[in-house]
Amino acid sequence: MNTALLTLFAGTLNVWAFxxxxxxxxxxxNWIEIPFVAAALLAxxxxxxxxxxWHRLNQRTPFFWRFHQxxxxxxxxxxxTALRFHPGEILLSSLANIVVFTALGIALEYMILYKVVFxxxxxxxxxNVAIPEKWDRxxxxxxxxxxxxxxxxSRRMRETNSNYSSVLSVWDRLFGTxxxxxxxxIVFGLEYDRTVEAxxxxxxxxxxxxxxxxxxxxxxxxx
Ligand SMILES: [Zn+2]
Ligand SMILES: [Zn+2]
Numbered sequence: 001m002n003t004a005l006l007t008l009f010a011g012t013l014n015v016w017a018f019x020x021x022x023x024x025x026x027x028x029x030n031w032i033e034i035p036f037v038a039a040a041l042l043a044x045x046x047x048x049x050x051x052x053x054w055h056r057l058n059q060r061t062p063f064f065w066r067f068h069q070x071x072x073x074x075x076x077x078x079x080x081t082a083l084r085f086h087p088g089e090i091l092l093s094s095l096a097n098i099v100v101f102t103a104l105g106i107a108l109e110y111m112i113l114y115k116v117v118f119x120x121x122x123x124x125x126x127x128n129v130a131i132p133e134k135w136d137r138x139x140x141x142x143x144x145x146x147x148x149x150x151x152x153x154s155r156r157m158r159e160t161n162s163n164y165s166s167v168l169s170v171w172d173r174l175f176g177t178x179x180x181x182x183x184x185x186i187v188f189g190l191e192y193d194r195t196v197e198a199x200x201x202x203x204x205x206x207x208x209x210x211x212x213x214x215x216x217x218x219x220x221x222x223x
Contacts, residue, residue, distance in 0.1 A: 002083065002090050010094035017098050018108040027105020043110035044117075045168075050100050051118075052171035054093060055164040066208035067092065072160060073204065075189035077153050082126035088208055114167075121167050125149040133183075140169050147183045155187040 021027055029043055058068040067089035074081045101111065125144050139145040144165050152163040162179035165171045172178035197203065 001087055002085060005087050005090050006094070009091070010097075013094065013098055015108075017102055018111070021102055021105055022107060025105075027101075027103055029105035029107070029110075031105070039107075040110050040113055043104070043106045044114045046104050047101070047106060047111070047114055048118075048165075048167050049171060050104075051166045052164050052175075054096060055166065056177070058089070058093075059161065059164065064089075064092065069190060070204050070207055072153060072190055073193060073199065073207070074153070075194055075199070077126060077150060077188045078128040079123055079126055081153070082123050084204075086204065086208055118167055142169065143167060144169050148180075150183045150186055150188075151179055151181045153186075153188045154181065155189055155191060157191070159186070 021030070025031075028046075029039055034042065058064040067086040070086040070089070071081070071084055074084055121143055125146050126149065127146060129146060131139075131146065133147065136145045136147040140148045144163070144167060148163050148165075148169060151159050154160055159179060159181055162177050163172050164177055169178070193199075193203075193207070
């Protein structure tokens with residue numbers, strides 16, 4: 001469903017926006033003269049910071065959380081969790097993304113380079129691969145590692161409200177939302193709607209429009 005939405009709706013709009021950016025030299029990165037490699041790195045850094053901010057907004061705003069909670073509803077975290085998003089969130093983020101990448105003047109080739117790294121890392125840090133904690137610790141000095149993102153999918157709300165970064169871990173460290181935990185004892189999912197029935201496709205689609213839609217707050221946890 002999300003692939004169809006991304007391809008037909010977001011893809012079409014994105015291509016149109018990227019063509020306009022290139023033709024009219026719109027946005028911040030088109031106003032400065034820097035070499036390709038430096039521009040690609042700067043574009044990736046700016047975009048990664050935006051993804052952090054957008055994720056945090058999705059988590060802290062009641063309206064956006066209605067949709068984003070579907071990503072957190074998975075009680076067994078694995079690679080498929082990386083694909084579990086409500087189409088409403090895909091739609092909202094596609095629209096917000098177009099505005100931001102146009103303002104930043106990110107060219108299509110920079111976005112493709114970033115997306116290759118982004119998709120690989122997002123699939124990897126949602127997977128249930130077991131890597132030793134000492135290797136994970138080294139990895140998360142730079143990138144969002146599996147153990148780092150597992151904390152974000154914890155049932156404990158104060159852990160859910162941390163580790164928002166997607167590729168570079170620096171944003172959480174910079175903005176004070178970095179948190180470590182013993183990943184062996186993390187229970188994945190939300191405090192509510194943990195039954196098999198609540199995990200059906202129909203229920204997940206309905207979830208933004210039904211009860212218990214407040215975003216998680218500090219102190220909500222039962223632990
Ligand atoms: Zn989240
Ligand atoms: Zn996630």
